[in-house]
Amino acid sequence: MPGCSRDDPEDRGRPADGAPGTVATASADPSPDAGDVLLARIVWSRLVEPGDSLAGGLLRALGPVTALEQLAANASAARVRDLVRERTGEEPAGPALRRGLERWRLRLDRAATLADLQAGVERGMRVVTPEASDWPRAIGDLGDHAPPALWVRGDPALLGRAALAVVGARACTSYGSHITAELTEAVCTLGATVVSGAAYGIDATAHRAALALDSPTVAVLAGGADVPYPRAHESLLDRIAASGAVCSEMVPGSTPTRWRFLQRNRSIAALTRATLVTEAGATSGSINTAGHAAELGRGLAAVPGPVTSAASAGCHRLIRDYGATLVTNGAELCEFLEQLDGPAFFAPEPGRPSAGPHDGERQPTGRAPDAGAAGPQDQSGTGGSARPPADHRRALDALPLRGARTALDVARRAGLTLAEAHAALVELELLGTVERREARGRAETGWSLIRRG
Template sequence: MIRADSEFRTRLEHLTADAAPTIAANAADPGGPTPADTLLARIVWARLVEPGDAIAGGLVGALGPVRALDLVASNTPIGRVRDLVHAASGAEPDPAELARAFARWRLRLDRSATIADLERGLEAQMRIITPESEHWPSALADLGDHAPLALWVRGDHTLLARFSLAVVGARACTGYGSHITAELTESVCETGTTIISGAAYGVDAVAHRTALALGAPTVAVLAGGADRPYPSSHGPLLERISESGAVCSEMVPGSAPTRWRFLQRNRSIAALARATLVTEAGVRSGSLNTAGHAAELGRALGAVPGPVTSAASAGCHRLLREYGATLVTNGAEVREFLGLSNDPALFEAETPETARQPARHRRVLDALPLRGGRTAMEAARRAGLDVADTRFALAELELLGAVARRETPGAAECHWVLLRRQ
């Protein structure tokens, strides 16, 4: 069995984003895995799997990271593994797929490599957050079995759960693309919204640099390790982002970016953000992959049109024509797209005045979609609150004019929706 012995425990205490007591032994169940065991198991899993591995996600979801890892390390027969998963979750994984997965995971089982991962994380002053962490962004749950198993973060890890917009587009963007990206990003930053992108050349870099210039929060999601700048010339940019924002990755430190990891990184960008805006993209732009993930996840999707003769905007036009993306051309429209007005007090940056807003209010507001509504129970699950607290917060927010209830005939429970402030 893989457990967090003294060799691992000190390192984990310095890497976890949660309070140190979460690493202590589990007094409630002395025979069960401790929080440190669970954290270590997720770190090992992050090394074993490639991003988006649904077989690993299903196994960990059904049995927990520690028990699932023990099965991999102990050469448990595949039939036994299948029976355990079925008993725990009702799922019936394909034995052949499980066998192939176990074979490739075991190739990466390496205690010394995991110790090296932790050392690199410490050297880069990273923090690790996992689904068990109080700081884990609940929006990633929408990815289901494809969700990251852990995130390595340089900088302010709390930004990952903040109200955010993903701004993506062409690497070889035109002067028009740079200008409109900066203009729209600036308009969004004025509301206190966090900007998320992938730190690539072109549109990504413009979005990050605009946020930095305005002192607004920005998050870079990388395809390789969070300590490995890519492209390498963006090392100074990523350093600036880590100082005032956050740089994160689901890959262990030192990991190289690959084509597959870039594509899977895009799913995390789309899931973390409340909405995705494509400011310029050709028909083969990788940003269309991010847009596709956003559409599949039910996130709001916006696109900026360009000249009809410009191949650099052909991808945006396709999103508008075939994916039903919202047309965005100026600051007012991008704020409307996000559900904000010219006075978006619900989502502005925290100040001494807004800091007095109860934390549960902010969490409940973040749990409601920009379009449509959710029941109190759904909002509670996404906000990480109990249902009673969520109902109480919704009632308070209704009195403040921030939300409204929508009754549906025949429905057992009403839905709550965000209101735009005029």
């Protein structure tokens, strides 16, 4: 695995030398070398579930090496809290920190990390970290929710280029497929990079349209970058990696779950300057991506469909209620992108007028859709009111379709503490979703999904 360039990776979120708050750490070397920082971030990418802001804050405050040393040394929550306070003046909540340390330690496994490294080498991946020159700086807008590292098949430099997210329904109509290909072609012809999630429907159409033009495209996956999902898109993902990039914050071999899909959407939104929803129903996961884009201050556009089409109800909601720009053709999409804040989206061409110094200023498009960066009890992205708590969702994701798992195994797989996993399973049992399985000769209780005919 390649090393990563850095000036001083531990300086992020740390007072300058001699400033108040600077303290000695448990590390023998207060300024770890690049290899140590890279390895620590690789370990952290195994320990945390996507979007873990507690881990993100700890890495920002202590640096990945010191934070990992404290975790491996079984430091108490009080000791870690004192270090954070001395470094930054912040004080993480004690109970939350205790739970975080417990769930991360459940996944601390040297052999598993070595296997991650070996898998990365065998599958031609690169690990990109915030200390590296090719780290996409835009993803830093996620703050403490940003991933500790990205695993990339293909060219990591593409992650930092001007890009448009094109997302929509898996079960798209012929209308949705046609307009997606048309709009993707329009922006790719002018040199933009298209980012999507490689799912069925709109995602796949956008990727294929870009590939047909020999334009690089980026796929952001919910599982490992080496795990094709859906399986039928294995060859598509190979083509994307050959000329573009396939990336994930999950370690190699990780399986996608519903929770990880929702969190993956935040990365798609953060990596791009704007999000375009070409066709989406009212409960489409692409509304979740649009919500993240709006909360991050990114541009948001949507394509209208027939008023009688349920497949476009989500797009109509984005336009009506959340101020998404209405786009119906390539010219309108390019005009929308040229008016975004920041550097010019497209490289200037002779004869093409460029936006004036104030033409690119846009007012916020309104409040973010409800299905955006949902809180811990609201991660479904459905826009409905009856949403399962996040711990329930993660526990369900960790149970097999057949057979049973112990609460400890569920905790490891779901990124929960043992107490959180057990509480979620008991509540799901009361809801009639899971059941206990007592096995003869086994001390631990197994839990399984209740299969409904």
